[in-house]
Amino acid sequence: MKKIALTLFVLAFSFAFAHEFWLNPDRFWYRKGETATILLQVGENFQGAKWKGTITRLTYYFDKQVKNLNVVVDTATRSFKMNTEGEGTQMLVLQNKPSFIELDAEKFNAYLQEDGLEEVLAFRKKNGLEKTKGREIYERCAKLIFQVGEKKTGHFKQITNLPLEIIPLQNPYAVRKAQAMNVGFRILFQQKPLAGIKVRFWQKIQGELFKNEAISNEKGEVNFKFAPSGKVMISAVKMIAHDKPQEADWHSYWASLVFGYEK
Template sequence: MIARLLTVAALCLPLAAGAHDFWVNPDRFVVSVGASTGLSMQVGHGDARRTSPIPSRRILRFAAWTPGGDVIDLRGDGKLAPTEAGLHLLVLETDANAQSHLPADRFNAYVKEEGLWPAAAAREQRGTTGRDAIERYRRVAKALVQAGAPGEGNQDLATKRVGLPLEIVLVAPLSDPDGGDTLAAQVVFEGRPLAGALVKLTDLDHDATPAAAQVTDRDGLVRLRRPPPGNWLLNVIWTTPLSGAEGIDFDTIFSSLSFGVPPAGLSSGHAPT
């Protein structure tokens, strides 16, 4: 009952800008083979959007999977220079050494907005709803970059799991002609589909508020209307209640997937410029 009520409440809230959102932001999501695109880490939306100040020591991995199966370490480089056509998958993972300390009212609002019903349930059961909360957190982010014209080359990495603790995976490549008007994605937590998690879709070119939001079903799936051409972000947050023995109440993961949607009709005969 708590999960259902909190999910409904989250979806009824105005879709406020996610100050917690974090993602890998390529300068271009479609790039010519042999060219390069700059990469940055972004956090927040609208007026609060900025380059993430996360220190390099907290980054456990920042790598790109190529269509041919190679893995390229991107730490310290700041750019991707594809040498083969096809979809490239960028993955960033931080450690869990960051902490957030929030007063009760702000933490409760954050829990409600993000649909974090495990936290709400734990605080209600423990009688701590009126107390401040401390969470430790990590961030994981994926980005899809196409080398060559949209749909050209191997597209399998769109649906690849890479073993992140909380991961968003597309059900089919965006270039799949059978996808129709639907954007389907699955949320995986510790290797298993996650039900009851709130997924938000944001237009990165007009990002003051999310464009859509949906709660994952029993199979961890969301099915959203396929967004129009542009640069887009899917994000989800999940938390696990802790005993508090170490002075920390929750273990939280922020996860995102950024990608580009090409204009309709743009095919392998039209390379990016």
């Protein structure tokens, strides 16, 4: 009975607090000038619920150009439409208005453990805070890489100055369809390589989910091997002390990078 109760708690905790956020397009390959529909989703395992946050930055990288987009988010579907421009490997970047959350001590500690935030957990234990609630400001740093036409270009590796960002070291679209590939990713925090962070890999192919994780090296890099199929998300979270203790104890940054091969 205790084991069942613990399992139910972990499932409930994961659903409520360990959510990823990502930009989910209607597909990943477009013809020049086609309209893309982008869903704003939060959840896990590519099972997304509607994200109801507020966008503060939406930047489109294409054809050696950078454009800040003003879009209308459909309130019912939590999605927006955008016209693709030019050709090549293109990128969309989103930041949100930071949000506040307060969790009781048990849930906050479990969340820290689940997401590999060992430094914060150790700090709480060392300072006798493990039984205190967690007050947190959190914000999203999301990237979507997609392909317009057949031309492969370098926007996928551009530094976008997100607080926390994930950058592929190779173009994920510049591979043969049947070829498995080993792709490196660099994690930057405040534009500097971030070592020792847990990085998660998610791939969904025809309804089947594949997961992996790795810890970044001294260069802030990890590698994942996968076949170019379905859709892929790389995610990471970094938490630091909040600079205004009267508002919150901690500030977390949730980064996601999504790309895929569905046409």
